[in-house]
Amino acid sequence: MELSEALDKIRRALINREFTIIVGLSEVFYEGRASSILGLGERVIMIKSDYSVLVHRPTGYEPTNWQPPNSKIDLKIDDDILIIEARRTNPSEVLTIKFHKVYNIFSQKLNDDADFSMYATEEDMKRAILADPSIIEAGFKPIEEEKKLKPSGFIDVFGIDSSGRLTVIELKRRNATVEDIRQLVEYVKGVEREYGVRPRAIIAAPGVQRSAIREMKINNVEFKCLTPRKSVEILGKKHGLDKYVGSE
Amino acid sequence: MELSEALDKIRRALINREFTIIVGLSEVFYEGRASSILGLGERVIMIKSDYSVLVHRPTGYEPTNWQPPNSKIDLKIDDDILIIEARRTNPSEVLTIKFHKVYNIFSQKLNDDADFSMYATEEDMKRAILADPSIIEAGFKPIEEEKKLKPSGFIDVFGIDSSGRLTVIELKRRNATVEDIRQLVEYVKGVEREYGVRPRAIIAAPGVQRSAIREMKINNVEFKCLTPRKSVEILGKKHGLDKYVGSE
């Protein structure tokens, strides 16, 4: 495709805030928080209607380079090269894409107002505990969620156990790491500063990494197995899902 | 576009491991580590040559749904709906895209063997200190990089200061947070366990968050201002890399 024709097409598409996809042979440069250079190769560039820019190579989940929404996009042709420059400020960053060849351009105004719902998040685990505190243990009573601690941090679930002892619960939707345990221990210290008594500490997660177990023993952290999936079942959302997705 | 024609096109493209882009009206379902439902809307689906799948809405950096490389992709038409199913195992996850309409399909084999180079990373900061330890302070001598600690963790740079005192340096390419300071303090404790003496602790970063300053004072953590950009400059003077950086 002629580069001048490509430039016109892209310019029109951007003015109309169309979803724009450019396929071609390009080099990519980035300068901002870091710097990067991507040599000449065939790849796909997407410019979305919010003026975010993504550079995708033929493999991998992540874009190699990008610019977030509301970037300022400039187009020009220089020395038979189509240059797309996407700038943002704060932090000041510039993404420069140099197309040596443009194979194909697609652009279209896309309409997408659909709801996106995600289940089996850490938030669902918290809601399950609040809905049925006995899944932690019999007699557990939540006092507060997202309790703010003095210097910094938020306790996921703060409550009292059946013997009236203050209890700090940290939730993780994946196996807990040593870092997660340290975070929980910091919360324990925060509660101790505020109340003058050392609370129980419970990590509620699907599992615990080996290295974290050591840290748990040292700091008297208890483990309660709780998975995101189980939490969703407790919340009774499973039915809403499996009419769409076959359960096996 | 006829869905049967679309299916044929996509099937051929996948067999040939072409970069495939499908634009149309779709619903998206995900079931695996979590679950999600995305209602009917116009969006762009990319299937890369490594069989990774990305679902992009008209705005935002992130794909709303995806499947990583090497997913198993099945196509079928059911009730006048084109269904693309991408499965992976370990963890078991399935992404289901239901196209009610397909507006456009692009597919092409893309060739991209280019090098990707990133500068001004945390790794560059470490290399800069090893190349010129005086940027930490006069007389500083690195002993070890990425020193492994007993229970867990790696010290970025481990060394001795001009008075012979053990020194632990934690690097951050961005302003240090209270979590970063706590991580550093854990490393200090690890060194104390191993050597029986409490080392100096230095956080080397462009800056420090307000809340982190409190944590630094409590734990006697020192701050040394070092930016990724400055580090690259130092490396450039020593190794002639500056022809890549700052050339605009």
Next chain:
DNA sequence: CCGTAAATTTCGCCA
């Protein structure tokens, strides 16, 4: 705006 933490984080390194 900063601060805090989640995320289907992903990715890369290394044992």
Next chain:
DNA sequence: TGGCGAAGTTTACGG
């Protein structure tokens, strides 16, 4: 393969 930590992390939700 699993643990460990960085990332131009991004995104969301507070104050």
